[in-house]
Amino acid sequence: MKLRIAYLYPDLLNIYGDRGNVLTLFRRCQWRGIAVEIDYLDLGSSIDADRYDLYFMGGGQDTQQARVCEDLQQVKKESLLVAAQNQAVFLTVCGGYQLLGHYYKPHEGPELRGLSLIDAHTVAGHKRHIGNIVIERTSALTGNLETVVGFENHSGLTYLGKAVSPLGQVKTGSGNNGEDATEGVAQGNIYGTYLHGSLLPKNPALADELLFKALSRGHAQEQVKSALIPLEDALESMAHQRALLLKA
Numbered sequence: 471m472k473l474r475i476a477y478l479y480p481d482l483l484n485i486y487g488d489r490g491n492v493l494t495l496f497r498r499c500q501w502r503g504i505a506v507e508i509d510y511l512d513l514g515s516s517i518d519a520d521r522y523d524l525y526f527m528g529g530g531q532d533t534q535q536a537r538v539c540e541d542l543q544q545v546k547k548e549s550l551l552v553a554a555q556n557q558a559v560f561l562t563v564c565g566g567y568q569l570l571g572h573y574y575k576p577h578e579g580p581e582l583r584g585l586s587l588i589d590a591h592t593v594a595g596h597k598r599h600i601g602n603i604v605i606e607r608t609s610a611l612t613g614n615l616e617t618v619v620g621f622e623n624h625s626g627l628t629y630l631g632k633a634v635s636p637l638g639q640v641k642t643g644s645g646n647n648g649e650d651a652t653e654g655v656a657q658g659n660i661y662g663t664y665l666h667g668s669l670l671p672k673n674p675a676l677a678d679e680l681l682f683k684a685l686s687r688g689h690a691q692e693q694v695k696s697a698l699i700p701l702e703d704a705l706e707s708m709a710h711q712r713a714l715l716l717k718a
């Protein structure tokens with residue numbers, strides 16, 4: 471069994487430790503004996519639409535987002551849309567997340583066109599939403615209610631379309647826009663979030679949900695279930711519990 475990860479714009483979109491998400495996915499496969507290949511796809515790199523099971527795009531400031539937006543529109547958009555249709559998993563954080571929607575309107579400069587992979591849009595607000603954040607969601611893997619913890623730092627306010635499901639409901643913190651108590655997006659295999667930290671090391675259940683969906687793209691679900699043996703996760707759970715005690 472092998473997982474192929476495309477790490478998009480690792481040099482441009484990688485703030486607040488977002489690369490820790492790719493490391494977590496890599497290690498949680500390695501600990502289970504699942505082979506993992508990671509390709510680093512920066513500006514100008516084309517994409518073989520059927521090659522990758524999971525795409526990761528981290529956060530970045532407006533200037534980096536503008537450069538990424540141009541490359542997405544001119545080089546990668548068509549392949550990414552095909553990949554999404556073929557059920558590849560997308561995990562995107564903050565600036566990367568904002569470019570999944572129809573557009574991101576920064577404070578200055580032109581509107582940045584997004585991939586329109588989700589029915590959402592983002593406009594820069596006048597306040598930065600910074601701090602620890604806790605959301606609550608139902609796991610797509612177990613059906614259990616779970617908390618997800620992280621750190622947010624964004625001025626962008628994201629508004630989801632009517633048919634789009636959030637990643638979760640905000641318990642403490644701001645989330646998508648600080649108004650509607652939604653955070654992020656979880657639409658099929660497309661995930662977006664404002665949670666930096668990085669997200670996955672302290673949220674092992676979410677990491678395994680992403681791995682299950684990504685591996686199920688090329689393997690029978692029963693085979694994937696037996697490959698994703700439970701990990702000890704004591705350290706991860708302790709970090710999660712400690713984060714729950716932090717105030718937003």
Ligand code: GLN
Pocket residue numbers: 485528529530531532535563564565566623624625626627
């Ligand atoms: N520039 C965007 C904003 O401030 C995204 C920032 C980020 O990726 N942390 O909302």
